[in-house]
Amino acid sequence: MTIHEASERYNIPLEVLREYEKWDLCGTVKKVMGAWQYDDTDLERLSMIMTLHDVGFDDAEIETYMKLQLEWEGTETQRLRMLDQKRGHTLDEIHLRERQLERLDYLRYHIRKQQETKQS
Numbered sequence: 127m128t129i130h131e132a133s134e135r136y137n138i139p140l141e142v143l144r145e146y147e148k149w150d151l152c153g154t155v156k157k158v159m160g161a162w163q164y165d166d167t168d169l170e171r172l173s174m175i176m177t178l179h180d181v182g183f184d185d186a187e188i189e190t191y192m193k194l195q196l197e198w199e200g201t202e203t204q205r206l207r208m209l210d211q212k213r214g215h216t217l218d219e220i221h222l223r224e225r226q227l228e229r230l231d232y233l234r235y236h237i238r239k240q241q242e243t244k245q246s
Contacts (some may be wrong), residue, residue: 127164138172142179146172149189182212 129143178188191208194201
């Protein structure tokens with residue numbers, strides 16, 4: 127499957143596919159008549175890349191994680207650490223947003239109280 131076919135069929139942006147090729151992660155991808163050909167292993171890796179992107183990893187983090195994954199043995203601790211750090215950061219963001227919502231609700235409450243007082 128070519129880069130354009132993979133992009134269209136699996137809804138993977140061309141930029142992601144090009145990054146994948148640049149990172150030398152495509153061990154089984156072969157160039158046929160000047161075009162990369164993707165197989166099932168590549169598509170599984172691309173799925174992981176999309177998942178990492180969706181959970182907030184930047185390009186450098188994705189590249190590092192994927193290279194560690196390709197090494198596989200002995201990299202579990204490093205990959206878990208990366209995931210734990212991203213999880214912690216995500217929880218921090220959630221807590222910040224919860225505090226913001228509480229403050230917004232507080233302000234809304236006071237405006238409604240003022241409206242009620244004026245209507246009484």
